[in-house]
Amino acid sequence: MAHKMQNPIHFTALKTIWIKECTRFLRIWVQTLVPPAITMTLYFIIFGSLIGSRIGEMGGVSYMEFIVPGLIMMSVITNAYSNVASSFFSAKFQRNLEEMLVAPVSNITIILGYVGGGVARALLVAVIVTLVSGFFVDLSIQSFGLILLTVLLTATLFAMGGLLNAMFAKTFDDISIIPTFVLTPLTYLGGVFYSISLLPQFWQTVSQFNPIIYMVNGFRYGFIGVSDIAPAVAITVLLAFNVAFFLLAWWLLKRGTGTRT
């Protein structure tokens, strides 16, 4: 018998996609959860402890305390993006995306399901990296609400970025081009390791166009209460990008770009 699904968001289908996505990244935890823990431990040891002790204070706190929020955010960005990019592209490549396309699953549900999976992985990695950072620094928290809001909006945004990348990708190479040539430079230049106030005025202005600056700073403000950017501005920029990416993903899926013949 048919089960009616009239709402734009089909909750049973959404739950199914989300569980499927979480099962996937948990099944391959050695590839998805362990690497960020190891990489971030290395960052903490090298940049935080070894080099950081020579740098002294930044933004009014120790260098280690300064970079921890940025490094957590870096893991969130990378994991949210790569989870959806590789999972959606694999589903497209193996054609098991057709399982959803033949069923009455709305495009919004597909987006929310995949993005939800990417956000779940990003948050789990964020918790792991935060726990690891506990071995190196005593983290203070100024605004838990702001931390949660920034991390959620950032994870959602990059999960949608990964989805868009996977929609356009035709080969596995195509899903590594954006992370290598766009995401990594933007992240490294996004204020993870330094305060943009150290830059000459011209580069400070250029940095304003890097969306990752807003995420890292909003997140850092939640921990240490110091930021290069006002938190309200950071949240507004994040929200605007989220809406834009969502609308683009929805429109492309509706058109069938990269998914239907």
Next chain:
Amino acid sequence: MTFALEITGLRKVYRGGLEALKGLDLTVREGDFYALLGPNGAGKSTTIGIISSLVNKTEGQVRVFGYDLDTQINEVKQHIGLVPQEFNFNQFETVLQIVVNQAGYYGVPRDLAKERAKKYLTQLGLWEKRNDRARTLSGGMKRRLMIARALLHEPKLLILDEPTAGVDIELRRSMWDFLTRINKEGVTIILTTHYLEEAEMLCRHIGIIDKGQIIENTTMKSLLSKLNIETFVLDLAPVEKIPAITSATMRVIDDHTLEVDVAKSAGLNSVFSELTEQGCKVLSMRNKANRLEELFVTLVEQGRDRKESVTHGA
């Protein structure tokens, strides 16, 4: 009369200009077991792709149990179960995960999906394999998994695109039994196949598609009645001289095997009389089982001839 499927004026032009469907019309009655046959590239998979909304149509109307594909797509999707030609499940998921997830996409709650999974996986002989990853299954098991997956939301129309390709004879027969059973339980089935014997055994109606158009849409019975010539293979006792037959067309296969084409109206008596007169003893005889294949080839060729004469005439 309720139609499970009504297609009118369906056209598909792919990017690049290839016109795969040229105004295809097709109706399938509720409860039918329908065979869609056609040579490679005829438009079968494009038609199925459009019905199951994996391919966007260029023009035309598709209705499934009265629901319009353009305006009531969710209702259309709910009524269809699709078994595609190629394995398209996630090879790293388990059998149970694949079928339960598929049910979830159709809005079937997880507990009910698990109940149904047990029912259909058991019927298809896969329940013991439920916790195995799909990639470890044999080819035949993978085919059955795709059938189980398509049934979990209990659709009223099951579409199978070459479901028995590469499946051994024993398994093919067990799949035929299963499909016949669910058809009797009320599921309308549309099947594309290259095994014409399969279509003859299972289907009540048949559509032949070629170059994007239906060139024949009739009952299997009336199609087979169009065959007015039957071919028989005769095994002879050793003879000194190959006999000659005038009452039928004869081909010598080897020194003790003949193939004769006999008009249904003529019967076999005269052939036997001639052989007896020439001192030949017939040890055994069998009907050459390619009747439908011959008819299929003839119809496709006739269809092409008709089109060519129309084109040249214009």
